[in-house]
Amino acid sequence: MEMSGFCVYKVSYGGRRTFICDQNVDHHGRSKSRAAFLGVGITILVLFLTALGIVLYKVIQRTKDKRLKKICFERNGGLLLKQQEARNEGLVGETRIFTSNELEKATNYFNKNMIIGRGGQGTVYKGKLNDGRMIAVKKANAVDQSQLKQFINEMVILSQVNHRNVVKLLGCCLETDVPILVSEFISNGTLYEHIHHENTRVILSWSTRLQIAIEVAGALAYLHSAMSIPIYHRDIKSTNILLDEEYRAKISDFGTSRFVSIGVTHLSTLVQGTIGYLDPEYFQCSQLTEKSDVYSFGVVLVELLTGEKPFSSSRFGENRSLAAHFLMGFEEGRVMSILDANMVREGGRDVLLEVANLAIKCLNLCGKDRPTMKELAIELERVGTSQKSFDG
Structure with missing residues (x-):
């Protein structure tokens, strides 16, 4: 008996060959091949469907994100x-x-x-x-x-x-x-922190304080009179004045600011501002003018001169307001005693009194009698020159 492939054949004595095929062996081999092919096919199909699902999910998610971003963009003022x-x-x-x-x-x-x-x-x-x-x-x-x-x-x-x-x-x-x-990013904190020694051990010198006042006055003068459409800041205060590493002043926070059409002298609006800095005339009449910023700047000047906070419960009665406290001291002729002792030692008496007088003018209860920011910027520049001469 001889074997060939999956069949065997038998040679008889007469030379006649008889083939006998093993059907079971052939069927078993084909079954294994089919199962392997089917397994590979299912695996490939599953991987394909999974990849397709991931791609479709990402496409849908991306489309959804784009639509959501577009809605947010329009709602948040993008069209404006x-x-x-x-x-x-x-x-x-x-x-x-x-x-x-x-x-x-x-x-x-x-x-x-x-x-x-x-x-x-x-x-x-x-x-x-x-x-x-x-x-x-x-x-x-x-x-x-x-x-x-x-x-x-x-x-x-x-x-x-x-x-x-x-x-x-x-x-x-x-x-x-x-x-x-x-x-x-302005790295050196707020003027408030430096004046009132919060989170800082560095005491600002009088020369630095005066330079900050000059810079803030110049910036406000620019907003009021140098832009094509004037801007009233509406919330000038020491926490909204940032300082960089060189102690250069930067005005921030324009959330409540207003554009003002040329020729318009005031805006009737809801009162917004901060206690201690708020213009009394604006508070009473709800009429915002450029002189409202002037009043607030006057309070900042007094902060720079005295080192005291704009509003304090430790002061009694109306004097809880730094502005009222300073005005009363000026009227009583004791303004020098109110000033920060460090500033009195560093600055010349004449220079300090000139800045104090400018602050008093800013705090005038009648807005029209206050100077403009442009006038204040010019005066402070002049005082700055005098201070440099005093420093030698």
């Missing part, structure tokens, strides 16, 4: 910004619109350890862009309609301001659930 760009009134310089991914990466997904400030309108995070620039990222609080308007208002105003003593707006992000402002 585009209209301004078209009229060449909007984004100036390097101001641009950031993506949410950029800002998430810059702030480590808005990590709480990156928070550098909180306010009524939002939370400020420190961030770092891919090009190495440090930024301040201001994220609005919950989507309250009035706060949203203030946030958009700040974005629109800052997009049109370009002054070395005003915080520079780098851009914004409108595709998130709440709008986000991106500005230059």
Whole structure:
């Protein structure tokens, strides 16, 4: 008997060959081949369907994200910004619109350890862009309609301001659930912290304080009279004046600021501001004028001179207000005793009294009798020159 493939054949004595095929062996081999082929096919199909499912999910998710971002962009004032760009009134310089991914990466997904400030309108995070620039990222609080308007208002105003003593707006992000402002990072804290020694051990010298006053006055004069459309800041205070490493002043927080048409002397509006800095005339009449900023600046001048807080429960009666306390001391001829002892030692008496007199003029209860910010900027520049002569 001989074997060939899956068949055997038998040779008889007469030379006749008889083939006998093993059908079981052939069937078993084909079954194994079919099962292996079927297994491979099912595996490939499952992998293909899985990959297809992942791709479809990503496409649907991407489409959904784009639609959501578009809704947020429009709700957060994106159309208004585009209209301004078209009229060449909007984004100036390097101001641009950031993506949410950029800002998430810059702030480590808005990590709480990156928070550098909180306010009524939002939370400020420190961030770092891919090009190495440090930024301040201001994220609005919950989507309250009035706060949203203030946030958009700040974005629109800052997009049109370009002054070395005003915080520079780098851009914004409108595709998130709440709008986000991106500005230059000012590293040395607020003027309030330095005057009142909060989170700092460095005492500002009189020369530095005077230079800060000169810079803030110049920036406000620019906002009031040098721009094509004047701006009233409406909330000038030492916490809204930031300092860089060289103690250069930068005005910030334009959330409640207002544009003013040329020729308009006042705006009738709801009173907004901070206790201690609020113009009494504005508080009583609800009429906002450029002189309202002048009054608030006068309070900052008094802070710089005295080192005292704008409102203190440790002072009695009406004198809880620093402005009232200073005015009373001036009227009683004891203004020098109210001034910060360090400032009296460092600055010349004549220079200090000149600045004190300017502060008194700013705090006049009658707005029309107060000087303009332009006049104050000129006077403070002159005083600064006198101080340099005194310093030798």
